[in-house]
Amino acid sequence: MKKGVLKRGKLLLSGGLVVLALCIWSFSDDLFQISKNLEVFASLYKEVNINYVDDINSAKMIKAGADAMLDGLDPYTEFVPESEIEDYKLHYVSTQYGGIGASIFSRNNKVYVSGVFEGFPAQKADIRPGDQIEKINDIVLDGKNSDQVSALLKGSKGAVVKLLVKRDGDAKDVEKDLVRDEIKQPNVSYHGMVDGNMGYIKLDRFLENSADEVTSALVDLKKNNPNGIILDLRSNGGGILQEAVKIVNLFVQKDVEVVSQKGKIREKNYTYKTVAAPLAPDLPLVVLTNARSASASEIVAGALQDLDRAIIIGQRSYGKGLVQQTFPLAYNSLVKITIAKYYVPSGRCIQEIDYAHRKDDGSVVKFADSLMHEFKTRNGRSVYDGSGIYPDIFIKPEKFANVTQTLIGKLLLFDYATKYRAAHVKMADPRAFKLSDAEYDDFVKYLADKNYTYNTTSEKVLDALKTEATKEKQFDQIQTEYDVLKSKLLNSKKNDLQIHKAEIKQALEIEIASRYYYDKGRYEANFKYDIELARAVKTMQDKNQIAAILKGDGAYKIIGKPVLAAMPDKKTDAKEKDTKSDQ
Numbered sequence: 001m002k003k004g005v006l007k008r009g010k011l012l013l014s015g016g017l018v019v020l021a022l023c024i025w026s027f028s029d030d031l032f033q034i035s036k037n038l039e040v041f042a043s044l045y046k047e048v049n050i051n052y053v054d055d056i057n058s059a060k061m062i063k064a065g066a067d068a069m070l071d072g073l074d075p076y077t078e079f080v081p082e083s084e085i086e087d088y089k090l091h092y093v094s095t096q097y098g099g100i101g102a103s104i105f106s107r108n109n110k111v112y113v114s115g116v117f118e119g120f121p122a123q124k125a126d127i128r129p130g131d132q133i134e135k136i137n138d139i140v141l142d143g144k145n146s147d148q149v150s151a152l153l154k155g156s157k158g159a160v161v162k163l164l165v166k167r168d169g170d171a172k173d174v175e176k177d178l179v180r181d182e183i184k185q186p187n188v189s190y191h192g193m194v195d196g197n198m199g200y201i202k203l204d205r206f207l208e209n210s211a212d213e214v215t216s217a218l219v220d221l222k223k224n225n226p227n228g229i230i231l232d233l234r235s236n237g238g239g240i241l242q243e244a245v246k247i248v249n250l251f252v253q254k255d256v257e258v259v260s261q262k263g264k265i266r267e268k269n270y271t272y273k274t275v276a277a278p279l280a281p282d283l284p285l286v287v288l289t290n291a292r293s294a295s296a297s298e299i300v301a302g303a304l305q306d307l308d309r310a311i312i313i314g315q316r317s318y319g320k321g322l323v324q325q326t327f328p329l330a331y332n333s334l335v336k337i338t339i340a341k342y343y344v345p346s347g348r349c350i351q352e353i354d355y356a357h358r359k360d361d362g363s364v365v366k367f368a369d370s371l372m373h374e375f376k377t378r379n380g381r382s383v384y385d386g387s388g389i390y391p392d393i394f395i396k397p398e399k400f401a402n403v404t405q406t407l408i409g410k411l412l413l414f415d416y417a418t419k420y421r422a423a424h425v426k427m428a429d430p431r432a433f434k435l436s437d438a439e440y441d442d443f444v445k446y447l448a449d450k451n452y453t454y455n456t457t458s459e460k461v462l463d464a465l466k467t468e469a470t471k472e473k474q475f476d477q478i479q480t481e482y483d484v485l486k487s488k489l490l491n492s493k494k495n496d497l498q499i500h501k502a503e504i505k506q507a508l509e510i511e512i513a514s515r516y517y518y519d520k521g522r523y524e525a526n527f528k529y530d531i532e533l534a535r536a537v538k539t540m541q542d543k544n545q546i547a548a549i550l551k552g553d554g555a556y557k558i559i560g561k562p563v564l565a566a567m568p569d570k571k572t573d574a575k576e577k578d579t580k581s582d583q
Helices: 002-051 058-071 082-092 146-153 210-222 241-249 296-306 402-409 412-423 437-449 457-471 475-493 501-529 531-540 543-551 561-566
Strands: 078-080 096-099 102-107 110-116 132-136 160-166 174-179 181-184 188-194 198-203 228-232 257-262 270-273 285-289 311-314 322-328 334-343 374-376 382-384 579-582
Touching: 002 058, 058 078, 078 082, 102 146, 110 501, 132 146, 188 210, 188 501, 198 210, 198 531, 210 228, 210 241, 228 531, 241 257, 241 270, 241 296, 257 296, 285 296, 285 531, 296 311, 311 531, 311 543, 402 412, 402 501, 412 437, 412 501, 437 501, 457 475, 531 543
Parallel strands: 198 228, 228 285, 285 311, 322 579
Antiparallel strands: 078 334, 096 181, 102 110, 110 132, 132 160, 160 174, 188 198, 257 270, 257 334, 322 334, 374 382
């Protein structure tokens, strides 16, 4: 008996030694590969640096090498050198800096003000959008790019900044002395009451103090005894995960799971729950999303949907279910690494792109519809993973016509708003403001000598036909018909300013309103045109509809897996911010 036990013990010990040996061998092999490749990299850099025909910028080369190495992982894992740390903090952590409170752009090698922030030095000094900044502290700006000019405007709080400003319509340039202040762009860019006695909160990002700002806005709105709250997360690229949890907590009871993160390292796996009593546990709630609502926005929308606490209205969100954490490196640099995926309360991860399984050419793929899984909300509604947050009520996104997009892109609406502001000292309440037909006709006359050429979709198709027919040597046979169609399209395009008058007026009214009332003006001038906002108000006014949606009854089931093909494709240029679990 003892011999048998001893024999089994020897076998177990032998097996354990084999496993341990394999682990040590595997670990040693990993270390060897790491050491080998680091040595190869160092040798490569050394030889190139010594022997390359021209001088080499070492910092630039190493940055390029690091970027190329990390690019094979995902877009959110990145190296940040010391020289870029401040910009990184401003973009991902805090919106606070020393400056004058104005945004700028370059055109024809000249620098113009594109916007000013209410309550800060530029606005107090009557700097206006459209003003040309010729000098900063006697430094001539001709030929300088926006980054160079921005660096001259930013700096220590309390320092004097001297600007030489040229304004259309003024005979002389004006010199203005501004004192830099601490500029803090709010996370909540607007809050107020809208139709139906509904409270409205526009949250632009989830950076530091965003939850506090939403709390303050909610407290202010509750003074009006609102019938419901609309949280607008459209085009919100995300930010800090903990801020998202705190915002969900404003509407959800204490000790409820909001989101969990799971990755390779167990110690970094964590479940986030609400920790306080909610501020508005019973108010009807709608969350607005679109294709640019990403990351932390999707945590808020997904959690509130999974908990059946809010109605989601708009379009499918971006689909970023990854969490990043920053790690300090030598010489004040850092690396930001994707450490986990996050999961909303139903257990679903909404990450759309599968970075772990790239194609042979290195391109990424989306998770296939066939691989999507069904999950259940608290009330038993079906929701799906792998492709963003689907709205409970889908609203087809509006898209401006080519002529309108061109007028915006070529800054012709911007320039006319500058002209309008110079001619009109005051403007009516932006909610009621509307351009008259006579004023629109004046805008059309203003465009008479302006270049706003553009190609319509029909023209592009016709040009493509010409290209293909020419390749096949058949164009001569269809040239007569082609010329007739081309002429008809050009004649039709001449009427675009009238055909699309309504949307051009809308965009122009919003631009003009911003010259008098800043961001508040933009939002309030657009309220009367915002179909998603109008649908949110209408939905919250119908308690039966809310109940039907949250129960998943009839036509109000969440748009899910069976109808994915019917959903519009998302824009791929969303500039979402990272969801970070640690700063």
